[in-house]
Amino acid sequence: MPRAVAASSTGPAPVGSATVVVACDESGSEGEKLVGGSTDVFAHAGVLIGSDEASEVLRRVRAGTRSPAVEVKANVVLRPQNRRTLTWLLGDAGPLTGRASVFLVDKPLLLTVRLVGLWAAGTADAERAACELHRVLTAxxxxxPVWAVALDETNGLLxxxxxxxxxxxxxxxxAALTKVLAGLSDASDRLSGEAGTTTVATTTLAALVAGLPASDGGPETDTALGELTGPERSRAPLDPLEPGLVATVLRWAGPAGGGPRRPGGRSGPVELVHDAQSSLTDDRLARVRAAVGEDVSSxxxxxxVDSQLDARVQVxxxxxxxxxRLAExxxxGRPDPGLLELVAAHVDPTSTWVDERSWALLAPPDDRRGARATGAPVTGDAAQTALRRVTQ
Structure with missing residues (x-):
């Protein structure tokens, strides 16, 4: 996946007349801080839109919201008095029908998947086990609250x-995981109605505690911790921007067969015009290339680009x-069903999500399924494989 850097949209031109240009940006990024920050949800969007049309969209948004801002942000269109403008932007009568995708990440869930992958890797179907663990403990x-402390400690370690x-x-x-395990064991009677998933959660937690590096501070412990703190730590990123970028690439340039909301199947060149991201280093982009495969990345x-100078990225x-914001x-537990119905038309069904109540409102209409129904993370096969490659 070649990389070019431009100060504005006047940088290098697309590689050919058949190139599909997709504008991209994110929301909710706090780097590797997945818990205890300002947001619990990350979103990565891709929009198939030209510069002139994007400028017209922004003109209408500014007019509808009476905003003089150079960059109109989501908090403006989400104000109650601007609901009509947001409904137009996201709805069937708006400019984005069939031309936008949003990959959502429940950040604490991503951290749970990462945690289980590190120290309970021998668990059968570790990704499913991580999702069941997170679902049981957050429900x-x-x-x-005990699980939240454990995730905060884990995030600090990683x-x-x-x-x-x-x-x-x-x-x-x-100490935090041991306390969670004890609490889960004490709650077994209360959770008896979910005996199967509680057993998976308990087994996974026990494997996590047993799989942690020893506390003796010996060479083996230092070696294990050195893999997290030293140069090799780059092989195991926490930043959701990477799986977000992978999902967006697969959405617009991936193999066919992804369904009507994720068609893929484009055999020609695709250019992603992305808001400048210093965190997307060459090493991280190399992982993205590996995750999507040579055929796609080539x-x-x-x-x-600078988003202030590119209307497409602002959209x-x-x-x-x-x-x-709506997903979070x-x-x-504070859903807006009317707006979520509009958002759902654009949500990538491979999003990293396991909460059933919110997913019932967020899932694309042709993908209304919950984690329990699939027995796995709410991610599709292609992106689930890519997420695994990126997070291992």
């Missing part, structure tokens, strides 16, 4: 940059921001 009012910090964080992770070109930013509200 219980007593277990959820973000550590030196062995001293990592050793201290490791003991915090061990046809995709990524170009970074993608509006879509990502609105979808992220739904995840926390």
């Amino acid at each position: 219980d009012a007593d277990l959820e 973000r550590a940059r030196d062995l001293v910090t990592a050793r201290a964080r490791l003991e915090g992770v061990r 046809r995709v070109r990524l170009r970074f 993608a930013d509006l879509v990502a921001g609105a979808a992220r 509200a739904a995840l926390h």
Whole structure:
């Protein structure tokens, strides 16, 4: 996947007249901080739109919201008095029908998948086990706050940059996970109605505690922690921007057979015009290339631009921001069914999501299924494989 960097949309031209140009942006990115930050949801949007049309869309949005801003943000269109404008933007009568995709990530869930992959890798179907673990613990009012502490400790460990910090964080992770395991065991009677998934969660948690590096501070422990804190840590990223970019590439340039909401099947070149992202280093882009495969990556070109100078990227930013805020509200029990119905038409069915109540509103109309029905993370096969490659 070739990379070009431009200060504005006047940079290198697309590689050919048949090139499909997709504008991209994200919302909710806090790097590798997946819990305890400002957002619990990440969104990556891709919009198939030309520069002139994007400028006209922004003109209408500014007029409808009476906003003088150079860049109109999602918080403006989400104001109650601007609901009509947002409905036009996302709805069937608007400019984006069939031309926008949004990949959603429940960030604490992504951290859970990462955690299980690290220290309970021997668990059968580790991704499913991670999702069941997260679903059981977040659905219980007593277990959820204890689990939140464990995830915070884990996130701190996986973000550590030196062995001293990592050793201290490791003991915090061990204590927190042990407390969660004890709480889950005590809650077995209360959760008896979900005996199957509770057993999976308990088994996975026990495997996690047993799989943690030893607490003796010996060479084996330092070696294990060194893989997290040293240069090799780049092989195991936490930043959801990578799986988000993978999903967007697959949505617009991936193999055929993804369904009406994820058609793929484009054999020609695709250019992604993306808001500048310093976190997308050459090493990370190499992982994205590996995740999507040589056939796809050889046809995709990524170009970074200044969003203030590119109307297409500003439209993608509006879509990502609105979808992220609405999805996060739904995840926390504050859904707006009317707007979520509009967002759902654009949601990538391979999104990293396991909460059943919110997914029932967020899923594309042809993909209304919950995690329990699929027995797996709410991700499609292609993106699930790509997510696995990126997060391992």
